[in-house]
Amino acid sequence: MKTPEEALAVARERALARRPEGELLPSPELPGIEADRQAANRRLARWALIEPDHAEVYSTRRLGAPITAFKRLLIRLLRQYFDQVTAQQSRFNAHSAAYMLALEERVRALEDERARTVEQPTDRDPQGESR
Amino acid sequence: MKVDQVLCAAGPVDAVTNQALAYRRLFDGWGWEGTDYAEVIAPTMEGGLVKPLRSLAGDRGGGVLLVHYSGYTPAIGPLLGNGRPSLLISHNITPAKYMWDQEPFEGVRCSLAPDQLAELAQRADAVAGVSEFNAGELRVSAGRDDVSVIPVLFDRSRLGSPGGEVAAARGPRVLFVGRLAPHKRQDLVIRAFAGLRRLCPEARLTLVGVPISGAFEAGLRGLADELAPGAVTFESGIAPEALWDRYRSADVFLCLSEHEGFCIPLLEAFHFGVPVVARAAGAVGEVVGDAGVLLSPDDDLTTIAEVLRIVVSDPELVSELRLRGERRLAVYDHELTAARLREQLTILAG
Numbered sequence: 318m319k320t321p322e323e324a325l326a327v328a329r330e331r332a333l334a335r336r337p338e339g340e341l342l343p344s345p346e347l348p349g350i351e352a353d354r355q356a357a358n359r360r361l362a363r364w365a366l367i368e369p370d371h372a373e374v375y376s377t378r379r380l381g382a383p384i385t386a387f388k389r390l391l392i393r394l395l396r397q398y399f400d401q402v403t404a405q406q407s408r409f410n411a412h413s414a415a416y417m418l419a420l421e422e423r424v425r426a427l428e429d430e431r432a433r434t435v436e437q438p439t440d441r442d443p444q445g446e447s448r
Numbered sequence: 449m450k451v452d453q454v455l456c457a458a459g460p461v462d463a464v465t466n467q468a469l470a471y472r473r474l475f476d477g478w479g480w481e482g483t484d485y486a487e488v489i490a491p492t493m494e495g496g497l498v499k500p501l502r503s504l505a506g507d508r509g510g511g512v513l514l515v516h517y518s519g520y521t522p523a524i525g526p527l528l529g530n531g532r533p534s535l536l537i538s539h540n541i542t543p544a545k546y547m548w549d550q551e552p553f554e555g556v557r558c559s560l561a562p563d564q565l566a567e568l569a570q571r572a573d574a575v576a577g578v579s580e581f582n583a584g585e586l587r588v589s590a591g592r593d594d595v596s597v598i599p600v601l602f603d604r605s606r607l608g609s610p611g612g613e614v615a616a617a618r619g620p621r622v623l624f625v626g627r628l629a630p631h632k633r634q635d636l637v638i639r640a641f642a643g644l645r646r647l648c649p650e651a652r653l654t655l656v657g658v659p660i661s662g663a664f665e666a667g668l669r670g671l672a673d674e675l676a677p678g679a680v681t682f683e684s685g686i687a688p689e690a691l692w693d694r695y696r697s698a699d700v701f702l703c704l705s706e707h708e709g710f711c712i713p714l715l716e717a718f719h720f721g722v723p724v725v726a727r728a729a730g731a732v733g734e735v736v737g738d739a740g741v742l743l744s745p746d747d748d749l750t751t752i753a754e755v756l757r758i759v760v761s762d763p764e765l766v767s768e769l770r771l772r773g774e775r776r777l778a779v780y781d782h783e784l785t786a787a788r789l790r791e792q793l794t795i796l797a798g
Contacts, residue, residue, distance in 0.1 A: 318758065318765045321741040321772075328754035335750055357549055379495050 450511025529571035540709020619650025643753025718773035
């Protein structure tokens with residue numbers, strides 16, 4: 318084959334010929350790594366309660382060790398204030414997460430109910446009148 | 449002349465950071481001054497290369513402000529439209545839908561970014577995208593007709609030589625380089641590769657890229673173990689020399705991304721003479737041009753596997769693709785792009 322265009326045309330023909338043999342591979346529309354919804358919910362709940370890691374407080378400057386020590390001392394001195402802010406944020410996060418999880422449960426329940434309704438036709442006559 | 453650069457975030461393996469550093473080398477060569485700033489700096493970033501954005505507030509030195517936009521960053525807003533000449537370059541915003549399940553925080557940033565970018569574009573003196581795809585999006589969202597294209601600065605001299613000693617491998621080698629992320633669709637690359645394995649059982653796949661999350665990488669590894677056990681290699685954070693070796697030993701570069709703002713690895717593949725098979729999505733079609741096998745979104749995995757088989761077994765086609773790849777690189781010539789950038793910045797500086 319001389320050109321990529323030719324190669325693509327030939328590949329399409331060959332793929333077409335293979336399909337009746339059951340060779341067609343699935344081509345998922347969305348990312349094939351299925352989202353683990355339960356894991357995502359657990360992560361949301363875990364993240365809701367924030368726990369700032371004081372080890373993450375450091376200086377990126379060269380020879381920044383004294384600055385790092387000073388920053389950490391400041392945090393220790395202001396611990397009461399930080400704990401208050403953290404608790405306030407966690408409270409808000411937890412309520413938001415709980416609200417979203419509850420909403421998701423309601424959506425799932427509605428979807429299940431709808432699926433059941435579609436699977437089991439209602440006891441109605443063709444004119445739509447209930448017997 | 450002075451040009452300060454502002455980045456949303458800076459990291460050692462971040463493509464936008466590397467672009468800004470390449471610009472800086474260029475500016476240094478032209479005798480221009482300036483400093484590079486970022487709102488978030490990765491701890492692994494070499495010290496002194498990029499300074500915290502807050503330190504820009506005290507800089508009254510003037511000059512042009514060049515903003516590399518790649519994600520929602522509230523602190524950038526006040527920097528534009530205050531009298532200092534500014535150039536805004538849009539690199540890429542990944543659609544948020546790809547991030548929700550894997551990185552919700554990233555998803556929030558991605559969902560806020562398009563509005564912020566449009567607002568910043570209205571206030572900047574000049575606006576550009578690294579690809580026509582990016583520029584086109586910006587023309588629509590910001591309502592500006594004067595959005596230009598300044599392609600990624602691609603310096604071949606910093607890459608290794610295309611040839612070189614690489615241990616001979618059994619069977620064809622498929623390669624993809626890019627962050628392990630949902631929009632890059634490495635899952636489809638693995639599935640298509642599994643299709644090739646049915647036709648060429650000795651084929652191997654190498655995926656190079658830093659994972660967006662441990663869970664996502666684990667998912668991809670699980671898929672690889674299921675569909676092509678022992679045939680897929682995952683690598684991340686490898687040295688440039690090792691990466692060049694991966695290109696040298698590859699028989700085909702397969703890109704099935706659903707969204708790309710540019711995709712530098714395509715140019716790297718051209719440089720190393722690796723035939724490219726890519727899906728025409730985002731800016732990929734525009735970057736590849738006629739230099740690769742360009743798949744349409746309708747082509748399924750059977751077709752992709754067949755394309756791979758043809759490419760790895762047809763020397764005549766490989767020669768043609770290498771020739772076209774070399775020609776394609778001329779469009780992204782380093783000097784050409786540098787001249788375009790210099791012209792834009794010189795006009796702004798007045």
